[in-house]
Amino acid sequence: MVLIPSIEEVSKGVKVVALSRKFLRSASVALLIGRGSYEDPVDGCACLTNRMRLRLTSRLRPLQLQATMDRLGATVEATAQRDFMLLRAQVPSKRVAECLRFLAELFTSPSFPVSEVAKEKTSQKLEYEKTRQDPMLASISNAWEATFPKNPLGHPVTGYPRTIEKLTPQILQKFDAETREKAKLVIGIVGPQPESELIHHADSFFEKIKIAPRVERYKMGPSRDFNVLRRQLKVKQTTFSVGIITSGVSSPEYPALLLIGDYLGSERNYTGVLFKELREKRGLTYFASTSLSALRDCGLLAAFAGVKHEKVLEALSLMLKIIVELRDKPVPEKKVRQLRIFHRQVMGITLEVPYQAATWLASNVFRGGKVDFESYISDINAVTPEAIRNTAKQFLTSSRIALSVAGNPPDNKELANIMKEKVQ
């Protein structure tokens, strides 16, 4: 599959990465603003700043702004991650130019009146609570918290209710002003038009932005051997996550990490070992999966499952055994070959989804990863069983592994003992 997007640095340093897909009815735009919750002066700041962009601008009052989106037929989301804020739009393809103009306005002219900030804060606190209530969302969030204790990377992107409450319009304004001065801006755009036309549209509306690209390196907090986070919840089954600190997108180990994720059971991988062992062979769980979130220079590999309360120790013990085996014995060459093929196919299919492709392109440009699909795949094809084992050895160490358990967790000592026994 050939997928070579055009990348151009347009006026004032904005990078645009565009991909033309002729059969699409719609276009997708991912406007990536290179500052995320890691740089929050108060937890939740990036998230709230970006949420405010979808509430009003200095020209468009609340409801005027939302009516504009509806008139465009656009679905627009404003989210934040640990390393960037994202405005993402899907729009009928004939409206792509208007949509870019609209996104440019959201980025350049946010407004933070006291009363509107107060309303958005209430929404954000609800988002925090909802994440806590949802067993699957909570498992990833808890893995970050357990794996990066005392580090901004471990804090929820939404912040905590008490920190959200502290966010004032002045803090948001200052954060936004700094962002527009310092943050890198990348636009990923996928639509049926030729790439040159898509880039031209992006250039037309973003030319007046002052951007001084910079790169923030993440500072790791002090490591704590086998950190265990327990959370008591009134739920029918308990969810646990094993979190592993990894390297980032541009690191040499990244391709091997991707295959490790696939081997264990990444999203949509029903042949992952965790899925096979915990679900298919033992019927212990509905979901047993992994998620690899790689940032620029570090990342998190989380493996998680939800099981009956009384089965947590059995399932956790099995999960850890499977993970640690990666370090102790090589994955057979035949299996690695299958993983390479699987990864190529899954990525190829994923990138045919316009909004996923737009986001993948923009985030890889921002994080220093590869966006030329052939080159990306040649890195995957170069992964050997030995590379997987070496990568596992490098990352599966006591100072890089943590555990979070939410629901009706067993005793802390029991959990810590299992971690020690299985990992060391």
Add this chain to the structure above:
Amino acid sequence: MTAVETYKFSNGLKLIVEKLPKCKSTGIAVGFPVGGRTENAKVSGISHYLEHMIFKGTKTVKNTDAAFKQVGANVNADTEVDSTVYVAECPKENALKTLGLWLQFLSEASIDHEEFERERGVILSEYFITEDNPDILVEKNIWLSLFKGHPLASTVIGTEDTIKAISHSDMLNYFRFWYHPSNAVIWVSGDLTIDRLINVVEQQRDWTRQGAATVSYRTFKPKGPATIVLHRKNKLVQIGLALSSPSHSDQERASLQILGSMLSSGQSSILRRKLILEGEFTDRLRTVASSFRESGILLASFAVQPSKVRKVVAILSETVRDLRENTVRFKENFENARSHAVGSFSTEIDVRMMWRAIQGAWETLRRDHCSWDELISSLDSLSFEQFKDNVVEITQPERMTLVLAGNVKRGAATAAHW
């Protein structure tokens, strides 16, 4: 315009190909009109359980995952109240093989007894997720209440008791009776010609056998309004408001979609304005608008703080009354809602091939044919007068269900006056 070709086999099986020139991947869906509605209460959840069992393979192919992986196919399945659809997305060059595998697994599934018992734990684990996730919990209960007394009243997943009670012989009988090619639909989206796909089907003898397993459809008579309170010790209260529509005509369906945009899914929708932009009640609204053979459903769901439930319930009932009694006042919202509905529909079709194929299969099972262009044109051509008449019908009190799940204070639900 997207070109769609249809072929009907002599036993009734339909094959539809949506031609997407130069598309590298292919979406394939094989669907049956089988789901919650075709189950009796004692085996509620059996359709979904059967969907899981299909992945356990046949007597000759035990590992379906490996077989699909060999052809680079990414597979999944979905069980709804009125359908079960098996789906794959794969590279174009492996599309025929992938379809062949699905047809084989769906006709030759062995449903091994030991595997069947093991899978019960997985199904129960999935059931517990639906109980622990407030949003899904509310939606399950809405279906039961909104369509009370009608086959559409189903949670699909079943209950803990029914999941534990389904026997191996129940499963075998259900599979043999309902998975009949005469009522199935095969949908393919990609750069393929229909002739080669017809060959694949004809090579699988079981797929050309005659006979029928027909689903009976009957008129839905709403029995609302209903308010259901589910007490849970969550910090937030999940609220779901649902309305039903009387039929699945193009016009009513378009009205339901546009009403969905006007009421809650549009960025400038009425509830978004009242609950998010002006009030401080919730952070986001989830909207579902689906049309089935006998009825349609519009559902809005969101979470609020327990102290705000009473006020929010009053807002919901006031909004629905206003839509019914003063529809003409919403004329200015109509065009924006229509644009939003058209835009959402266009972007929905452009998502993954798998999703595109599943939507094609649903449409064909529910409406006997499917054309994205027709669906968009039905939204574009709907007049405000037609919309108004449909909205008055859809918002009648007997078509309402409200579900509250969480730490609901006594009397909070009494603010609902439809």
